[in-house]
Amino acid sequence: MRLYTCDAIRRIEDLLVDKYGFDFFQLMDYAGNAVAEKVLARFPGIKSVAVLCGGGNNGGDGLVAARYLFLKDIAVKVIAASRFERSSLQTMKNKTILEKMGGTLLTSEEIGDTELLRLLDESDVIIDALLGIGATSSPRGEYLRLIRAVNQSQTPVVSIDLPSGLDGSTGEIMGEAVKADITVTFWGPKVGLYVMPGKEHAGEVLIANEEFVSDRLFPDLGEIIKKDLHLVSVPEIKHLLPPVTLSYHKGKRGSVLIFAGSKKYKGAAALVALGALRAGAGRVILVVPEGCLVPGVTPETIVFEVPSRDGTLAADSYIRAMDEFGDIVSSIVIGPGVGRTNGVRDLVSYIWEQSQVPTCMDADALYFLPEIGEGALQRRHDVIITPHEGEAARLMRSKASCVSAKRLEFAKSIAEKWGTVLLKGAGTIVDDGNRTSVIKDAHPCLSVPGSGDVLSGMIGAFLARGLGCYEAGLCAACLHARAGVSLGAIRGNDGILAGEIANRIPIEIKSVSELEREPLL
Ligand SMILES: NC(=O)C1=CN([C@@H]2O[C@H](COP(=O)(O)OP(=O)(O)OC[C@H]3O[C@@H](n4cnc5c(N)ncnc54)[C@H](OP(=O)(O)O)[C@@H]3O)[C@@H](O)[C@H]2O)[C@@H](O)CC1
Ligand SMILES: Nc1ncnc2c1ncn2[C@@H]1O[C@H](COP(=O)(O)OP(=O)(O)O)[C@@H](O)[C@H]1O
Numbered sequence: 001m002r003l004y005t006c007d008a009i010r011r012i013e014d015l016l017v018d019k020y021g022f023d024f025f026q027l028m029d030y031a032g033n034a035v036a037e038k039v040l041a042r043f044p045g046i047k048s049v050a051v052l053c054g055g056g057n058n059g060g061d062g063l064v065a066a067r068y069l070f071l072k073d074i075a076v077k078v079i080a081a082s083r084f085e086r087s088s089l090q091t092m093k094n095k096t097i098l099e100k101m102g103g104t105l106l107t108s109e110e111i112g113d114t115e116l117l118r119l120l121d122e123s124d125v126i127i128d129a130l131l132g133i134g135a136t137s138s139p140r141g142e143y144l145r146l147i148r149a150v151n152q153s154q155t156p157v158v159s160i161d162l163p164s165g166l167d168g169s170t171g172e173i174m175g176e177a178v179k180a181d182i183t184v185t186f187w188g189p190k191v192g193l194y195v196m197p198g199k200e201h202a203g204e205v206l207i208a209n210e211e212f213v214s215d216r217l218f219p220d221l222g223e224i225i226k227k228d229l230h231l232v233s234v235p236e237i238k239h240l241l242p243p244v245t246l247s248y249h250k251g252k253r254g255s256v257l258i259f260a261g262s263k264k265y266k267g268a269a270a271l272v273a274l275g276a277l278r279a280g281a282g283r284v285i286l287v288v289p290e291g292c293l294v295p296g297v298t299p300e301t302i303v304f305e306v307p308s309r310d311g312t313l314a315a316d317s318y319i320r321a322m323d324e325f326g327d328i329v330s331s332i333v334i335g336p337g338v339g340r341t342n343g344v345r346d347l348v349s350y351i352w353e354q355s356q357v358p359t360c361m362d363a364d365a366l367y368f369l370p371e372i373g374e375g376a377l378q379r380r381h382d383v384i385i386t387p388h389e390g391e392a393a394r395l396m397r398s399k400a401s402c403v404s405a406k407r408l409e410f411a412k413s414i415a416e417k418w419g420t421v422l423l424k425g426a427g428t429i430v431d432d433g434n435r436t437s438v439i440k441d442a443h444p445c446l447s448v449p450g451s452g453d454v455l456s457g458m459i460g461a462f463l464a465r466g467l468g469c470y471e472a473g474l475c476a477a478c479l480h481a482r483a484g485v486s487l488g489a490i491r492g493n494d495g496i497l498a499g500e501i502a503n504r505i506p507i508e509i510k511s512v513s514e515l516e517r518e519p520l521l
């Protein structure tokens with residue numbers, strides 16, 4: 001599904017007016033009415049609503065929602081952050097209508113902090129109509145005070161279009177932003193509602209009036225909405241997953257060569273291998289330093305022990321493994337649990353500079369990337385790197401907090417410098433330098449040790465099965481997140497084991513193939 005920037009939304013609204021003759025008052029009415037409908041559907045039986053309005057058109061949507069709720073006999077209090085002196089005609093008109101109908105309009109400046117909190121706490125629902133796509137800087141003055149009050153209150157919050165203070169095109173927070181339970185957004189999915197930290201501020205996203213933005217009404221939609229920015233969930237990966245037929249044998253499924261584990265960290269290697277097997281790899285070969293045989297490794301894994309250097313792998317581990325298995329290897333995974341010795345640095349460097357096999361680099365392998373071939377580093381089109389925010393920060397010589405705040409921007413910079421990147425965490429981003437995808441599903445039960453090791457094994461399997469780095473990253477991240485959602489729905493947020501995530505993958509792959517409604521064999 002394409003993601004919309006705020007610019008694209010503005011162009012769509014202008015076209016609705018210029019091409020089809022809508023006026024902005026009508027569009028505002030559609031918007032506010034949709035919000036009132038969603039609020040009534042989600043919170044049946046409510047008696048009172050506080051609507052916080054800014055002076056722009058987002059505030060105008062709030063005034064319309066207030067009117068429709070008022071007409072349903074709900075006690076509505078509008079608390080305005082602005083005196084509407086510079087408001088658009090449609091916002092002014094909606095303010096006048098509501099006033100004439102006897103609605104309550106208060107100005108926040110005239111309400112003290114205690115009274116404001118009391119008003120919010122006494123309401124059944126708060127509607128946040130302070131700022132939408134028009135805000136381009138940190139909220140100030142009364143807007144900021146109201147945002148803080150909303151976040152302090154325990155009352156459920158429905159944001160109109162965007163949580164106020166959120167940049168709808170990037171997911172970045174402009175200073176401070178409302179934390180909504182639900183966001184009712186218009187026309188289509190806006191980028192910022194799916195990229196962290198915006199994703200967390202948006203809560204559940206409901207899209208209203210989506211039917212207006214169709215190819216039928218806008219044959220040139222492809223020109224308006226960027227083609228290179230996608231929201232990815234199960235339906236989007238169904239055409240990417242490699243088909244399996246009756247004539248299949250394990251050789252056709254590809255072989256993954258895994259460099260993982262060390263004397264200190266043994267378990268990681270078993271989890272990478274399990275992830276690769278569960279994602280359908282044909283052969284999984286685990287290269288480990290001698291004496292570091294992994295506890296719990298499944299018997300389906302081929303274990304290949306190589307001489308250990310300081311309890312870890314070394315540069316010659318690659319040559320030894322390729323001498324033995326080079327004929328069949330179709331992908332490499334390197335990193336989980338390998339440690340940070342000189343031997344590992346040489347191994348990573350060798351693979352980066354010499355190997356031509358599609359590779360997933362994770363964990364400790366990423367530690368060495370900034371110093372490998374410093375200056376002469378070539379971007380690798382056949383490598384996918386999978387950092388979490390801390391590792392991404394190290395790659396870009398920045399801080400994890402900076403990466404968290406600007407995930408899209410960092411993912412793009414890393415992809416341009418190194419190769420395809422999968423930036424981990426809720427709203428996982430996959431970027432190959434030209435295309436960006438945000439994974440829609442997420443679940444906190446995935447934040448457990450070894451979860452990323454499973455993911456890298458899965459990526460190895462999809463690379464081995466013939467997918468490109470971007471497609472392999474999308475399939476693995478999407479299925480991994482689905483597994484989290486499925487497990488989380490049954491067992492909650494805590495205590496899921498990484499191996500259980502891996503073991504759930506075949507079922508998730510099956511459900512994708514069933515979506516296709518085509519026989520698997
Ligand atoms: N166009 C359409 O067809 C439709 C648009 N629709 C709706 O309109 C929304 C966009 O409306 P918009 O463009 O008026 O901007 P909006 O988000 O209300 O913000 C502007 C206001 O905020 C204020 N303000 C700005 N920054 C600030 C700051 N940092 N700190 C404090 N204040 C700040 C600024 O005040 P000023 O600086 O001018 O005093 C101004 O009053 C969109 O999200 C959707 O909900 C729907 O009705 C469907 C049809
Ligand atoms: N809240 C969350 N929502 C979605 N995915 C998450 C969440 N928390 C963690 N994950 C995923 O779990 C994995 C954790 O990987 P990582 O941090 O490398 O852990 P480890 O090194 O222990 O395996 C990543 O794929 C990440 O995207």
Ligand SMILES: [K+]
Nearest residue numbers: 131160162164
């Ligand atoms: K808002």
